Amino acid sequence: MSATLEFVRASRWYGQVIALNDVTTTIGPGVTGLLGPNGAGKSTFLKLAAGQLAPSQGEVRMLGQPAWGSPELFHRVGVCPEADAFWEQLTGLQFLLGLLRLTGYDEAECRQRAENALHEVALLDAKDRKIGGYSKGMRQRVKLAQALAHEPEVLLLDEPVSGMDPVNRRRVVDLVRRLGRAGRTVVVSSHILHEVEAMTRRVLLIHNGRILAEGDVREIRDLMDEHPHTVALRARDTRALARAVVGLPHVISLTFGAEGEWLTVQTAKPDELYGNLAAAAEEAGVSEMYSPDENLESVFRYLVAG
Amino acid sequence: MRDTSRPVPFARAARAVFDLALEGMVWSRRSLFMAVLLGLPIVFAIVYRVVLATHIPPRVTPFDLYGLLVVPYYLRFAVPLAALFYATALIADEVEGKTLTYLLTRPIRREGILAGKFAAYVVTTLSLAMPAVIVTFFALMTVRGRTGLGAAVPDLLRDLGVLALALLAYGALFTLMGVLLKRPLIPGLLFVFVWELLANLPGYLPRLTLTAYLRSLVRHRPAEEGLSEIFGQVLPAALCLEVLAGAVIVSLAAAAWIFSTREYVMDQ
Numbered sequence: 001m002s003a004t005l006e007f008v009r010a011s012r013w014y015g016q017v018i019a020l021n022d023v024t025t026t027i028g029p030g031v032t033g034l035l036g037p038n039g040a041g042k043s044t045f046l047k048l049a050a051g052q053l054a055p056s057q058g059e060v061r062m063l064g065q066p067a068w069g070s071p072e073l074f075h076r077v078g079v080c081p082e083a084d085a086f087w088e089q090l091t092g093l094q095f096l097l098g099l100l101r102l103t104g105y106d107e108a109e110c111r112q113r114a115e116n117a118l119h120e121v122a123l124l125d126a127k128d129r130k131i132g133g134y135s136k137g138m139r140q141r142v143k144l145a146q147a148l149a150h151e152p153e154v155l156l157l158d159e160p161v162s163g164m165d166p167v168n169r170r171r172v173v174d175l176v177r178r179l180g181r182a183g184r185t186v187v188v189s190s191h192i193l194h195e196v197e198a199m200t201r202r203v204l205l206i207h208n209g210r211i212l213a214e215g216d217v218r219e220i221r222d223l224m225d226e227h228p229h230t231v232a233l234r235a236r237d238t239r240a241l242a243r244a245v246v247g248l249p250h251v252i253s254l255t256f257g258a259e260g261e262w263l264t265v266q267t268a269k270p271d272e273l274y275g276n277l278a279a280a281a282e283e284a285g286v287s288e289m290y291s292p293d294e295n296l297e298s299v300f301r302y303l304v305a306g
Numbered sequence: 307m308r309d310t311s312r313p314v315p316f317a318r319a320a321r322a323v324f325d326l327a328l329e330g331m332v333w334s335r336r337s338l339f340m341a342v343l344l345g346l347p348i349v350f351a352i353v354y355r356v357v358l359a360t361h362i363p364p365r366v367t368p369f370d371l372y373g374l375l376v377v378p379y380y381l382r383f384a385v386p387l388a389a390l391f392y393a394t395a396l397i398a399d400e401v402e403g404k405t406l407t408y409l410l411t412r413p414i415r416r417e418g419i420l421a422g423k424f425a426a427y428v429v430t431t432l433s434l435a436m437p438a439v440i441v442t443f444f445a446l447m448t449v450r451g452r453t454g455l456g457a458a459v460p461d462l463l464r465d466l467g468v469l470a471l472a473l474l475a476y477g478a479l480f481t482l483m484g485v486l487l488k489r490p491l492i493p494g495l496l497f498v499f500v501w502e503l504l505a506n507l508p509g510y511l512p513r514l515t516l517t518a519y520l521r522s523l524v525r526h527r528p529a530e531e532g533l534s535e536i537f538g539q540v541l542p543a544a545l546c547l548e549v550l551a552g553a554v555i556v557s558l559a560a561a562a563w564i565f566s567t568r569e570y571v572m573d574q
Contacts, residue, residue, distance in 0.1 A: 014571070047571075050411055051411075052407065052410060052411070052569070052570070053569050053571070054569060071313045071412070071413050071414055071415055071416075072310065072311060072312050072313050072413050073413070074411050074412050074413040074414075075308070075310035075413045076310065077411070078411075079407065079411040081404070081407045081408075081411075083404040083407070085403055085404035085405050085407075086405065087326075087330055087403075087405055089329065089330060089333060090329070090330075094329075098322070098325065098326040099326075099408055099412065101322035101325065101326075102314065102319060102322045102323065102326070102409070102412035102413075102414055103314070103412055103413060104308045104314040104315075104318065104319075104413065105308070146408065
């Protein structure tokens with residue numbers, strides 16, 4: 001993975017408060033979810049990436065250049081801030097036109113790009129209405145449109161779906177996924193787990209200013225050796241299945257689910273379990289199998305609690 | 307063709323910021339308040355024409371009255387106050403409104419942002435102050451006919467120039483205060499209404515004020531302005547222009563340097 005964004009032992013503190021502590025990571029093309037509770041350091045991470053803050057220590061590089069003090073980067077980087085802040089007297093179109101002019105486009109191209117971006121976030125019909133009269137969801141979308149309008153290679157989105165209704169949330173999630181598939185680097189922060197999970201499986205978990213884990217949710221899960229892995233199996237004969245696995249040295253516990261259809265196995269070595277299950281699964285008539293641990297919420301809970 | 311390896315050229319960036327800032331600045335409550343403040347002498351001039359002209363002794367000429375308005379009211383009060391309220395807010399408003407992020411995440415140098423906003427301030431305040439002074443001038447100077455009006459017009463033009471210079475000088479200083487201090491309003495008010503009184507003292511102290519230089523450039527100073535009547539210093543015009551230009555350049559350069567190196571943390 002080629003690095004678009006690099007943090008090298010980067011720390012940032014405000015007075016006595018450490019917001020980000022000795023962070024080293026690289027982020028490449030595709031969608032990366034920045035996940036953590038409020039106050040974890042997500043916004044500081046994004047502000048450092050967007051060159052809004054200088055690292056107190058270490059280095060932050062965007063597209064090979066120092067993020068701080070390189071305004072030319074914003075030809076290629078789009079930022080959607082978290083704050084619900086606008087020049088309220090402007091219409092949606094004027095807002096985008098004004099910001100596109102600051103990106104150096106001529107008037108005709110500004111207009112075309114502004115309208116394209118408004119269309120992308122389904123706001124073209126409301127382009128001539130003042131932002132002051134927009135709903136919360138519309139304000140979120142126009143904020144996203146200004147980040148997209150110059151078609152940047154890198155997008156830094158701070159809580160982009162916060163306050164949106166389910167329909168628009170779906171639309172934005174689809175848009176983010178599409179941008180990721182198109183090879184853009186999208187870093188999207190959220191404290192709501194299922195929001196991130198809907199956009200990507202590649203996550204960076206931040207807690208108390210430190211990166212707790214990064215990578216695919218399943219890979220992260222595999223790293224947590226101290227925690228048992230859970231595998232849920234739906235079978236015709238769960239008792240036969242239980243008999244097949246109960247003596248295995250890596251199996252920690254077995255739980256029967258409602259109506260005896262489900263068996264939940266906790267194991268220290270999931271790969272060995274999957275190998276051992278091959279024969280027994282056929283005999284017991286296993287029809288469904290999943291790991292609840294691959295759900296982002298459970299991973300996050302484990303990591304933070306750990 | 308855009309060169310994406312460099313920031314947008316300074317002049318183009320400043321112009322785009324100017325366009326964006328001007329609209330918000332002109333149609334603001336601040337401008338409404340300032341229009342009232344700067345337009346008050348017009349009301350006075352009209353009242354004078356209608357009511358007072360017949361009762362005031364002929365030795366107090368409309369020209370004296372106009373001179374009284376230009377220096378004490380505009381130069382010592384309305385213009386510094388307008389500069390204080392607009393210029394300290396150039397960046398502070400964006401920080402408070404959390405909209406600065408939009409400007410700081412564009413491929414433009416921060417100096418361009420400051421220049422564009424300062425230009426918007428100058429245009430806004432000039433378009434509020436100049437018409438008010440012109441209307442006041444003609445309303446007062448034509449009370450007793452148009453005799454001598456032609457000869458007085460060059461003075462009006464000079465006054466307008468001095469007022470423009472005052473808006474630039476105070477504006478640059480307060481822009482610097484705005485980027486330097488978190489709460490610049492009180493220090494700004496102290497500067498206008500306390501520090502600038504040094505202009506009325508004898509010796510070299512008046513040279514530490516902007517008022518002394520601006521006042522020296524005005525041709526018709528009022529007869530009574532406190533201690534200045536006694537110590538009344540008129541500094542050479544060339545010196546005044548040099549000092550005022552220097553104050554503008556130094557203040558703006560310092561403000562641009564501070565703004566371009568400072569971090570702005572917009573609280574959520």
